[in-house]
Amino acid sequence: MSFSDIPPKMKALVLEAPGKYSVRWVDTPKPGPYEVLVRVRAVAICGSDPLLLTGKFAGGKYPLFYPMIPGHEWAGEIVALGPGVTEFKIGDRVAGEAHKGCGLCNMCKKGRYNLCENFGNMEKGHRWYGFIANGAYAQYQVYHVKAIHKIPDTMSFEEGAMVDTTAIALHGLKRAGVPPGGTVVIIGPGPVGLCALQCAKALGAGRVIVVGRGHGGRSNRMKVARELGGELVDVEIEDPVSRVLELTNGKGADLVVECSGSEEACSWTVNMVRKGGSIVLIGNYKKPVNYLMSKVVFDEITIYGSRGNPNASDEAINLIASGKINVKKLITHVFPLDEFAKALETFVKRLEGAIKVIVKP
Incomplete structure (x- = not known):
């Protein structure tokens, strides 16, 4: 697939202000250097999402800007490559993690990029997808290669969205x-x-x-x-x-x-x-x-x-793929992106025994 085959517009959940969000059409992003464009296939609602959507996460500190696209527990497939990407190819099935460190500070050099000393500084390369950078409640999204991990063909996208958790x-x-x-x-x-x-x-x-x-x-x-x-x-x-x-x-x-x-x-x-x-x-x-x-x-x-999941995603993928971790048992509900409000209510109120709720853009 060439970029010319990718729709110029996509559906996304857009958070416009605390408590004000809607599913609407927005421009499809393009990948920059060392980034890929992913067709998002499944996103799991996290317990932090309701707080972020209402402006209550971390005392209202995040997100850093409006409008923005939330969502950080996801899986999908790569549809376009940015300049310099050699580790992945179009068609690769991947799951993401929320944190991508600057790669320059002492914490990042120690592999503890979840504690990046340039946390929140996007100019220095830090990303926290779904919180300070646009996230996965969208049909397409761009991610740095350091924040994605290949998943096997035997793993469903719904299971892949559980890698983060x-x-x-x-x-x-x-x-x-x-x-x-x-x-x-x-x-x-x-x-x-x-x-x-x-x-x-x-x-x-x-x-x-x-x-x-x-x-x-x-x-x-x-x-x-x-x-x-x-x-x-x-x-x-x-x-x-x-x-x-x-x-x-x-x-x-x-x-x-x-x-x-x-x-x-x-x-x-x-x-x-x-x-x-x-x-x-x-x-x-x-x-x-x-x-x-x-x-x-x-x-x-x-x-x-314990914060986030640095250096743990590949092992989590192996545990899920081998059957040692059964995430299917935790997925109780699946909704299309257009029904996000219903999906969120189901998750927050734990309707019908809800544990993990998946949204499919």
């Missing part, structure tokens, strides 16, 4: 390391938590305990967690800390991974983990957390923050 869970677990045969607690059975459950097992955990709300046995998320091999702790009917300690003979878990973003849940972690154990915080906390820091000191507990 899977890689977030994987990065968090690998920050701390999963003790072979050890016990891992996952707090929050949302998409990231359910991916973390599976990643923990794939990395050698002997036992995974999932802490969440059962909603009187009606929670589809807890049901799926059980089907994926998790032992359940329902915070609505039992004290989560006491129950985890009971399940671990009073010792606590080797690793606790907090995925919910609840400040209360975050405060539980230090009392659920064993002496010398580790805690990974993936959730996004808006208020201060009450932590028993003396226990962290005297029990030599290690706490890891």
